[in-house]
Amino acid sequence: MNVTKKLIVNSQKGNLLNELTKAIDECEQFYFSVAFINFSGLQLLLDAFKGAEKKGVKGQIITSTYLNFTEGKALKKIKKFNNIDLKVFVTDKEIGFHTKAYIFEFKDYYKVIIGSSNITQSALKSNIEWNVELITKDDALFIQDVLKEYDYLWNSSVEADDEFIRRYEEFIQSLSAFQPKKQMIYENAEYIVPNRMQKQAVENLDRIRSFGEKKALVVAATGTGKTYMSAFDVKSYNPKRILFIVHREEILKKAKETFEKLITNRGLTFGLLTGNHKQGHADYIFGTIQTISKCYLEFKQDEFDYLIIDEAHHATSPSYQSVLDYFKPKFTLGMTATPERSDHSNVFDLFDNNVALEVRLHDALEDDLVIPFHYFGITDIEGVDLSDVNIDDVAEITKRLKVNERVDYIISQMNFYGHDGKKRKALGFCASIEHAKYMAEEFNNRGYKSVCLFGGDTVDQRAYYVNKLEDDQDELQCIFTVDIFNEGVDIPSVNTVLMLRPTNSPIVFIQQLGRGLRKHDSKTFLTVLDFIGNHNKTFLIAIALNGSRYYDKESLKVAIATKFANIPGSTHIQMDKIAQERILEQIDKENFKSLKYLKEEYFEFKKLNSGKIPYFLMDYMKYDGAPDPIKYIDLKKTYLEFVASVEKEDALKKLLENELFEGALKELSSKLPIKRVYEFVIAKYLLEHQEISLTTARSEILKIVQDVQEDSVVHAFECLNQDYYDSGQLKRNLKLFTYSGGKLEKTQALINVLENEECRMYIEDLLNYGISRYKKEFKEKDYGLPHFKLYEQYQMADAALLSNYRKSHSSFRGSGLLSNENDYFLFIDLHKEADIKESINYQDEFINERFFQWQSPNSTAQSSERGKNIIYNKDRNINLHLFIRKYKQIDGKTEPYIYIGKGNTVSFEGEKPITVKIELEHEVPANLYKEFTIKV
Template sequence: MNFYGHDGEKRKCIGFCVGIDHAQYMSDEFNKRGIKSVCLTGENSPEERESYIKKLESDTDDLEVIFTVDIFNEGVDIPAINLVLMLRPTDSPIIFIQQLGRGLRKHGSKEFLTVLDFIGNHNKAFLIAIALNGSRYYDKDSLKVAVATQFANIPGCTNIQMDRISQERILDQLNEENFNSMKYLREEYLKFKKMNGGKIPYLLMDYIKYDGAPDPLKFLNKEKTYIGFVAKMEKDEELKKLLEEEVFLKILKDLSNRLPIKRIYEFSILKYLLNNEKIDIEQAKSEILKYVDYVDNESVLHSLNCLNGTYYDSAQLRNSVKCFELKDGVLSVTWDFKKIVQNKKYRVYIEDIINYAIIRYEKEFENKYYGIPFFKLYEQYQMIDAALLSNFTKIHSSFRGQGLVTNGKEYFLFIDLHKDENIEEKINYKDKFIDRQYFQWQTPNNTAQSSERGKNIIFNKDRGINLHAFVRKYKEIDGIVQSYIYIGKGDVVEYYGEKPITVKMKMQNEMPVSLYTEFIKKV
């Protein structure tokens, strides 16, 4: 504390402890050393708490530190705090964020907050990395890079110093941890349930309420539906019984499969069709415009076709329920869909997915129109998403496999930076970042300079061809296929070689340093 200091004349500190005995011990020891402290827990009356908080905030009172257990995690506001001591193991990123948040309130008396976290030798120190990384999505690799670079990617005036031993300990734990294992997901779910007041979070919407809540899509992906996961965790026979209704389960899986949504068009139409039997193009457009500030007619029609299942392959048609019928520009609800949403016990879960999808989308992307294709810079995508977002009018699942897929003048480059050790030489492409603005890419190995496709790539600018680059570091982490990150459009400025052609592209957007570091750094 003496070394790192605090902002302001008087130290106004909160120390988060493991239990009441610990908080009392810390308070006694600090008082012995002449630092006026008290221990406040749930056993103190609200009046006592109030009185000590006022003393801590006062510049004239000599109280400098309150040691506490859980009472200040949430709901208690002391904006004047200028020092936070984390004295308990972090067993949940949410609680870490809540405790950190106690000190992050703005106040005229301070320009910065000092946080001292005594990480300790406990087996969940890596959760601090999850809490500090704070991005909407993370994987083991991005967390390792964050730790190795001392969280250089955190915006604003934040300076994090980790001692070498803590750093190594966290990196070792990250190597050992599998974020997709049932053991890890169960722990994360139970922590969230506790935070939810011990109530079972039956709905995806329960997660929207809390900052720092886990991403429920991890649970959903494990079991194909979110309530399937809850049924497993809670051994809930009623939920299991609900999932025995085949039509309901298929609709649930189909909607769950679209999360997180990449454009809001289909789901705004779905929301309307929960209470209406049909929708035409004009009505569909006005529903979509409730959420985005513009939409083109081509995309409105395309989304009606998507809901109709027009672009499903034979397996998708077999495994899904026909919920809507498109005829003469009007999308009507089928009897199968109607009977499910008219039944309260099923409807609540269908409605939940639709509401969650829309609210999450709005929180992340607001109401901006991104054109066609509907890509957002530095967002995560799967290959098949490019078909949806470029209004592809053939079977969408044909967008798979290696490297390059096209829709008219839109060329989509899907790139793995680090190839598997045992990859065949003929597909071991030498794709890499040259710097934050230039990227080297090799075409599929059957592409000749003289072919139409070859010319479209090497003279893309003259020929009006848009080259969209999607990059991922590894194909799989912990057995889970990774998404690609969209890094924008590029133009070819140099090229050489045949089958494959090696091209150097100048990207239209210079890459943010933090993302660039994440891509190129191996830990």
């Protein structure tokens, strides 16, 4: 065997953790030498060490006291493994210890990984690290040198016995007693810079205001810096007077301090308006709604230039409404982490559907706005059988979960995986109040101080126990509850989340997970233990963790197989083998597009919507992890038709008997989800106006996107005029707009529909949904012409619309190669169905992330104009756009294509078809490449 070498870096393609766990699993013995070990990294290796222990595989680990970075807690944990010997190299001022080497012994060869990574979560998963892996025969000179050096270090190190660890921990503690906890940087306001989320929000707010809009909403997870964001925007906008309204007094002082720190040297005064403080003369006032709702009439209506509503989901309540109706500021900003908590009306409507920014869980992880989590999916004990229970039968589920043996199992797993920080601060989510009480009682019986909290407890009771949990000196370790705490209960230092009931909703799962993701000095990661039973909806966990807008069987299976490699940063997701197989089996059996599945999904969503029928598409924009209502439209042509059919709603059915209304809904619904925003912006404007000019249309579109070509606005008018419908489409679809003399206006049919207030409300909701979803998915970027976004999903006909094609758009189908002037669109299926009657088996495949092999239609000759355009595309100024899908159909429904960008032919061979090698302009991202190429 020659020496084989490989560079290991942390990226979407892989990471050092994967390499280490695989090697530990397969080797006969291992030897590590690392400068330091943190518990954050060790926790990720625990299962691999446990597997090695079961197989009798021995290991040796050397670490050091260098810079006192190694954690005593990590040393204690390693000591619990019978198969691992642990030593510590004690450093002094003269000698440092910097090794990062991982040696694995196999039957007749060695694998050695040497590089820059210690055992910490970020070094193993997300830091920029270089590690070189060498595989060499056991008699090679190189490995003899490595082993000799390792033995020298081993003999120079001391055994990490209990006494050594005790003295080391005492030393570390004595150091922290003398040193300030954190070296604070002097925060001169000029040096506080916005993070990516804050910068993006301020830019978007500027753009929204530049078009005369007076309100906007920012949706971002708790702890992501919304208050700083609002202060940055105020600093930029420079109003004379502002009013900052909050729901709870404890937020208020922090908000005032943030503004004072950031906005300096402007001669402004800052004051509080609460039950205890009456500083209503200040320039910038920070007040509680409780106080302001009693005294707002003492101010002039135009007293404030800028109004900020924190926790804006409360703004639909009467106390807020009277205040908001009274004041007439130049601009109002709403901020919320949870737009879904409004029980009255839609919080989006309150802010004119101007969402300046939306930061959901995956965005927050990617931007490092929350801490990473380590999720362990653990197969539940055999004694708990939920296979034949309805997931809504809470009483029966509670009965089956109340098992003493299960409590012992949960505690043993909790102790095995451990937690970050000195004291365990755990939230346990249970199936019912009865289950939560049982868990608290049983934990207490076993010496783990616990309490049960639920909605019936007073605010003071909750605050009392939360403070006890947060207090490092208090014995309280666990709070058991049913659903997420209401927002009044925030526990930033939670370091453990226990999922103790079957997951029946991705939304609730994400909300519960979010309870532990706040940044806090006492933790660097959150430990999540999910006890996965055998109930028939276990696969919902995969949907929640995948975090993808689109999912089908294939993408979910790839996500599970790759340990959710698309999750950013140091976050780690690991499921044991049984849980993994159980979920994969369920995914195979489930048809995500069947009426049965869609009804179940809809009714689960309805429960979260306070049990109210979600009549509006915008209801689905309120929740992270909400179902995609486009699936319901695909089934029934309009969303309301689906609701009417599953709800047996007579009033709704009667409304849909109005043929013009139903026709208008169908015509607009057929365009969802929109891939360019122009048509819907124009249609929304025409709800309030009889006609729109090209100039006005362009101005309205620029409120949403950075730029738009004039010809594209003309094309949008033509499309709304149904210029490119074929005869069948013209017959089937109601005409809503008419284009002549450079202006677009409403048809009489649409005017008649809009005269009915209820019909108008539903049409407006549909347009708002289309625009809001577009903004969320495409942001404000101008994609040029053709209007394609990389890695977005498209159907064939979308290419006609997005390239301003001026013939029937329905002609864009059926063939793998379509064109519009200099743009060639290659639509490619990677897996061909066996029953397709093709005279040739096309060899379309990825060569690697940068090159793709494609075969032209089998009638194309090299000498034809089309053939020349393909093989000499760059010289002939022909753009080759590649759209790829893995399968043509899944569960009997046609799959969309994914746009992977433009490419250029670099070599070609053969005739009819021509086989071409295309170099892509953009390397396909690792997670997408895996999805295209991995077979599960």
